[in-house]
Amino acid sequence: MISVDDHLQRCLAGVRPLEPIELGLLEAQDCVLAEDVVSPLDLPGFDNSAMDGYAVRVDDVAAASDDSPVTLPVVADIPAGSIDHLRLADGQAMRIMTGAPVPAGAEAVVPVEASDGGVRAVELRAGASSGQHVRRVGTDVRTGDVVLRAGVSLGPAQLALLAAVGRARVRVHARPRVVVLSTGSELVEPGTTPGFGQVVDSNGVMLTAAAIDAGARPYRVGLVRDEPGTFLQTLTDQLVRADVVVTTGGVSAGAYDTVKEVLRGLGTVWFGKVAMQPGMPQGFGTVGPDETPIFTLPGNPVSAYVSFEMFVRPAIRKMAGHRSLFRRSETAVALESWSAPRGKLQLARVELGTSDDGRRVARLAGGQGSYVLGGLARAGALAVVPEDVTRVEEGDEVQCLVLDRRAR
Incomplete structure (x- = not known):
């Protein structure tokens, strides 16, 4: 034995x-990346607005407040997806939507909530600091950055990042x-x-x-x-x-x-x-x-x-290329006593819970016979009892391999 x-x-x-293969992004979900991915572009790729509001110069709104609003002419509307290269002059504002490119010369965005929502002219009731509500080019990813390393498991967030840096396919195990x-x-x-x-x-x-x-x-x-x-x-x-x-x-x-x-x-x-x-x-x-x-x-x-x-x-x-091969382990306190065979590693089926004082606890999940599917179906973990232990007593600590189920 x-x-x-x-x-x-x-x-x-x-x-x-x-051996690695190349797959489309959605086909690659839950696969392990087999290459380092280097970004060929900046993210964001241009300065853009983090809010719906008005692009302004800081000095033009320095005195703005609820009691003393500043009125500026609105010289342009900038929707998300705009490809126009605009420039903001002193004493002007441009209405801008979230994700839209910030015009040259603009230093900040005043949220629409701090205005009267004007279309041709706007009353602004708050000042702004330089860079306020502006997502600067490259603040997330810079051209040449390694955005994902080989060995990473690809979930929704990783697939989104791959798509954002221009990848439609990727090498995975x-x-x-x-x-x-x-x-x-x-x-x-x-x-x-x-x-x-x-x-x-x-x-x-x-x-x-x-x-x-x-x-x-x-x-x-x-x-x-x-x-x-x-x-x-x-x-x-x-x-x-x-x-x-x-x-x-x-x-x-x-x-x-x-x-x-x-x-x-x-x-x-x-x-x-x-x-x-x-x-x-x-x-x-x-x-x-x-x-x-x-x-x-x-x-x-x-x-x-x-x-x-x-x-x-x-x-x-x-x-499949994973670096983590095993179930995660938790320490739990046994809520009951049971016997274990000498000379064998026992893997007892247990239900995990949390006591009133916050401790992790484990209770046997029904009968422990090798045919008992009902107990197995209720088990949230396998309690690992070492070969030299012949009895687990109530109150003993046991290591448990957690059976990670999405429903738990």
């Missing part, structure tokens, strides 16, 4: 970031294509009422969703019966579209453990026991002419999910 860390390092050593294979003659498709001895393939749905959450492009393959020839043919057919293969079921020591039987014959996949609960039986290696990584996970649903979180998700993120 090997440790969780040893198996994780084996898995991470067996994958590498995918591709999302790994993950083929998910559910094995077992007992399985039936979701939406089917299972008969006696049959089980709905919840694992295939769960692992496909987990791959999406990890940033991959998954392909859920239909059910594969416990027949060596069928499994090998299905696997071979799927390799053409796979950067990673994930199987579930057929890796224990039973008489019909087809995945282990077939892959052991290839000599490129390791099978063994990992010192963790749940998820002890594991397999990892490569298959096919391109040496495609394959993860063989247990068939029990909680075991499959925890195994994915611990081994497959970090590998997918490495392949």
